[in-house]
Amino acid sequence: VETDHRPLVNIIKKDLNDMTPRLQRILVKLRRSDFQLIYTPGKDLAVADALSRSITTLCDHDSFVCQIDAQVQLAASHLPATDARLMQIRRETAADPLLQRVMRLMSDGWLKGQCPQFYNVRDDLAVVDGVLLKLDRIVVPQSMCQ
Numbered sequence: 001v002e003t004d005h006r007p008l009v010n011i012i013k014k015d016l017n018d019m020t021p022r023l024q025r026i027l028v029k030l031r032r033s034d035f036q037l038i039y040t041p042g043k044d045l046a047v048a049d050a051l052s053r054s055i056t057t058l059c060d061h062d063s064f065v066c067q068i069d070a071q072v073q074l075a076a077s078h079l080p081a082t083d084a085r086l087m088q089i090r091r092e093t094a095a096d097p098l099l100q101r102v103m104r105l106m107s108d109g110w111l112k113g114q115c116p117q118f119y120n121v122r123d124d125l126a127v128v129d130g131v132l133l134k135l136d137r138i139v140v141p142q143s144m145c146q
Contacts, residue, residue: 001035004042012037017136021126025071079131079138090130092141099132099141 003009016024079086093099102118102125110122118125124134132139 002038002040004040006039009037009039020124020135021071021128021133025067028071029067078136079128079133081138086129086131089138089141089144092143093130093132093139096141096143099139103127103132 011019011023012027012030016027019027081089098115102115105114105118106122106125106127110119112119121134125139126133
């Protein structure tokens with residue numbers, strides 16, 4: 001497969017554990033296929049990217065939801081904490097105004113200047129079962145920091 005998006009070539013070579021949950025889901029699907037991604041400058045691509053612009057049919061909603069649930073459960077099962085500690089982290093996260101604001105910004109949209117300490121890593125953040133993650137690491141609420 002030829003692409004004119006050079007960063008994509010390096011992204012696909014990364015280890016799954018170093019990616020955001022969103023990229024993990026995409027790459028898990030892609031790795032079912034056998035392909036090689038090659039960078040080609042856009043001016044050298046003879047065939048337009050018509051396939052990427054074609055009208056697509058709606059995916060099976062139940063299948064899509066099942067895939068997302070499976071990804072969330074996979075991420076949750078590999079969190080580096082005991083069940084008791086995760087319950088404590090969930091409670092403290094729910095009580096932490098800053099983390100609640102970050103989680104709200106993640107779902108509503110993030111403008112530059114809002115929560116600047118998290119803005120630069122916003123693409124690496126995910127919420128799994130009430131726990132805020134940065135890649136595969138738990139963001140510990142301030143009340144639990146010593």
